[in-house]
Amino acid sequence: MGRVQQARQVLRKHFGFDDFRDAQQQVVSSILERRDTLVIMPTGGGKSLCYQLPALMMDGVTLVVSPLIALMKDQVDALRARGIPAGMINSSQNWEEQKEVLDLMRRDEIKLVYVSPERFRAASFTRSLETTRIAMLAIDEAHCISQWGHDFRPDYMRLGSVVEQLGRPLCSAFTATATPDVREDIQRQLGLREPSVFVSGFARDNLSFNVSEIDRKIDKSVRLRELIDAYGTGIIYCATRKSVEAVSAELREDGIAHCAYHAGLSNSEREAAQERFMRREVPVAVATSAFGMGIDRADIRFVCHYEMPGSVEAFYQEAGRAGRDGKPAYCELLFMYADKRVQDFFVEGANPEVRKIREVYDFIRSRCNDQHEMFLPVDEITEALPGRNNPMAVHTAIGHLVRRGYLERFDVPGEQLRGTRLLKPEVDARGLELPEADLLEKRRRDLDKLKAVVQMAYAKECRQSWILRYFGEPVEKDCGRCDQCSRESVARTLLPDEFVILQKALSGVARMSYRHSRYEWQPRYGRTKIMHCLLGKNDARLTQSGLDELPTFGILQELGAKFISRLFEAMEEAGLVEIEQGEYPLLRLTESGARVMFGEDEVALDWPEAARPAPSRKKKAAVASPDDVQDRELYRKLVALRDRMRRARGNAPAYTIFPNAVLAQLADLKPADADAAMQVKGIGPAKAESILPAFLELIAGREPEEV
Structure with a gap:
């Protein structure tokens, strides 16, 4: 045989x-x-x-x-x-x-x-x-x-x-x-x-990869509720412990069963959280990237990256924990460019300069006793060093010195700290032999990995095809499932008033750029800041830069953020603007875009009509955050009423009644009737009839008769 x-x-x-x-x-x-x-x-x-x-x-x-x-x-x-x-x-x-x-x-x-x-x-x-x-x-x-x-x-x-x-x-x-x-x-x-x-099998034929560009954290919260409501079982990956705790608190308020997992928890707490998820006691896990290696739960229907991961490799590996049973599953990155700051901090922490490694060694050497030992924790070393210091970078520097044989770390009996011992006390900081070229190369590669995540998010092609090419794999066809493949793009000739709106948007890009010639423009700002300027956002960063004095400031305010966002996507797809990759992704006006702006060329565009409000329609109230509520007492009463409603409905999830953001808006607006309350985003005719009356009673100062 x-x-x-x-x-x-x-x-x-x-x-x-x-x-x-x-x-x-x-x-x-x-x-x-x-x-x-x-x-x-x-x-x-x-x-x-x-x-x-x-x-x-x-x-x-x-x-x-x-x-x-x-x-x-x-x-x-x-x-x-x-x-x-x-x-x-x-x-x-x-x-x-x-x-x-x-x-x-x-x-x-x-x-x-x-x-x-x-x-x-x-x-x-x-x-x-x-x-x-x-x-x-x-x-x-x-x-x-x-x-x-x-x-x-x-x-x-x-x-x-x-x-x-x-x-x-x-x-x-x-x-x-x-x-x-x-x-x-x-x-x-x-x-x-x-x-x-x-x-083998890099392409996951049952997974749909998607990227949602997000402007505000409250929009992330809304999107998370939508994903949980649509798919039920999944993992939400966060970049930091703080984010895990914040998202967990929101889900807890909304009555969504879940577990939280991050390195700040004890071993027993982490094991208990993982066990609860694996035994299907909770449908959702909120976790840092430490969670999931070896996770073998087959029925995970979605994976959401709440913040930007540090690499395409991490994104693909973590997203790949969805759909292990072979059934369709959904993966989404909630992409907000401002989140890149967290990953920049991690890259800095993982790649201290040689100068910093010598500085850390010199400090440790100066604080050692006669036995060449020191007993300060890393946090205190970080605080004692001159200037601003990344504690991760200090920890990494000590790790380099341990691996090069200059230091050794040891447990201190009866104490919850580790000591540090010099192994070559005769060597001073200048005498350290460090692989500077290798350290610089690793930093460059880590930054390139982070840059690739941004490129993936802004790519206008099939998500899976882009990822496969990143890993050097052949691409036979597009996946047909991701957000890019699923888009129905129907370009058409614009009506005169639509063409004027397009010219205003392009002028907003031009006004925030350097002009070299009639058709050559050098970008200065990213897409989000340009959109905020066109919308006339009350943002200190705009006013401090004097951008609120531009003639295009607020010029498209009446159209709303969702419309402007879709319009910019259509402009990019049509080649009128493009993202220039660098330290920051800046939005460039192309020669084609300049010709359209000056009225010299026409263009067919996938006009986002569905997002454009009719001129006579009242705008829904802007989404508020519970942290910004003025009437905190009324907000607490509304939350208590929602809890009673949940219990009366068999402990239904809170968001199926009203999410926190809706209660925050009701507390601030104090609507007197259903028509006024329906200006709040998240209250439609069905809920206005079935759920809203009790909340209006409470807002009016009366105790609701029924919940």
């Missing part, structure tokens, strides 16, 4: 599948032929089986390097449930528990052992494996080994030398996302020998 037939038997016996999926058979065959193997397979593609199955067919134990303890536990529990002898070794276990697994390995009584990368910090651990017959070293989440990857982890950098110390066993590496550069770096770092490389 051939090895492939044997593999199918093992597949049926232990995993319950009749046949392999996609490239699994080729990967398994490569490993069974004892060839080093690199596998790039998207989330949900079945990577784990590609090393688990061969492990059962080879003599010895397979070591699986995995970065998350919770993921290890899930994998080990699942293997044991199938009758497969498996174990793990990580920092959550005491020495006796680890020793028990090591003894099983020496006796050849276990097939798969999951090991956290930090275990290899101790040379004694690697030595303890010398008497073990190792069949294969499988590196999961292998992109973590590359400084050019989106989730670099320093502990992974030891794995190349670990392979050598273990006698160079068969090595396989697995990841969901890796550009060609990162793939090459993984092979180089691990020293893979003429590896078989499999890039």
Whole structure:
């Protein structure tokens, strides 16, 4: 019987599948032929089986390097449930528990052992494996080994030398996302020998990728409610702990069951949150990017990036956690350019200048005692350094010094802090040997990754096609599902009054640009600021720049932000304006746009009629934020009334009655009747008849008779 037939038997016996999926058979065959193997397979593609199955067919134990303890536990529990002898070794276990697994390995009584990368910090651990017959070293989440990857982890950098110390066993590496550069770096770092490389199934045919350009945070809140209402089960990714807590508070107020997850929580709190989501106790998770590695919940119907991620790799990997059951799922980035500031902070924190590393070292050296030890936490070091300092950058600088052998960090018995010890006290800051060129190159690449996210958001082509090209994959056809593919663009000749509106919009772009010639304009501002100027926004940043004195300030105020936003999209699609990428994306008036502005050319345009209000229609009241409510007491009473209504309706979600933004507007406007209340965005005829009367009673100072 051939090895492939044997593999199918093992597949049926232990995993319950009749046949392999996609490239699994080729990967398994490569490993069974004892060839080093690199596998790039998207989330949900079945990577784990590609090393688990061969492990059962080879003599010895397979070591699986995995970065998350919770993921290890899930994998080990699942293997044991199938009758497969498996174990793990990580920092959550005491020495006796680890020793028990090591003894099983020496006796050849276990097939798969999951090991956290930090275990290899101790040379004694690697030595303890010398008497073990190792069949294969499988590196999961292998992109973590590359400084050019989106989730670099320093502990992974030891794995190349670990392979050598273990006698160079068969090595396989697995990841969901890796550009060609990162793939090459993984092979180089691990020293893979003429590896078989499999890039499989990057295109996710059941996912719809979408980008919504957002001007205000309150619009993000509204969009989140729409996504939850439409899709039910999903993950909301935030860039920071603060954002996770803010979004969680909003969902909690609206009665939406969810869990929150970020690094500021304790280990037990994070594990509990993940367990609640995995056991389907809550339909929604609000989390930072730390959440999701190894998440195997198949029914996730949406993934929303509340803020800009740091790379296209992170976006695609996190979005890929939707639709693992193969059914349609929806992925959306709520893109607000101002969010880039957070990612800029992260890039700065991950890439301190050599000057800063020397400054940190000099400070630590000056504060050490006679034993060359210092006991200040990183936050205090940050505050003590001159000038403004990014605490992340200080932490990263210490990490560089540890890896270069100048410092060592150690736990202080009985204290919740770590000490720092000089390993080469005779070396001063000027004598540090640091890889300045490599550090500069990493910073450049991290900035390029962030720039690519902005380019993806502004791209006017199929989202999945753009992403596939970014990863160096061939594109056969557009996906037909994303927001760009789904747009029905019908360009037509404009009516005279529409053409005048278009000329005003183009003049707004021109007035906020430098003019070199009649048809050549150098941009100075981004699209959002130009739109705000045309709308006459009361914004201090506009008035401080003197932009409120331009003749185009407020010239299209009566048309509304949604109309102007769609008009600018149509202008860009028609080639009248274009985004110029640089440190900031600036809006440029093209030569074609200048000709139309001067009335020298006509243009067919996808005119956004649906967004344009009729001249006689009263504008709905602007969306307010609960934080801005003047009458806080009335707002609290309205929230209490909504809670009573929710309970009377079987604990219905709060947003199905009225979202917080609607209650905020009602508290400020204090409408006397339904007609006045219906000027509030979010109150239509149906709710005006069924739900609104009780709120009007309360606003009028009367206790509602029915809820």
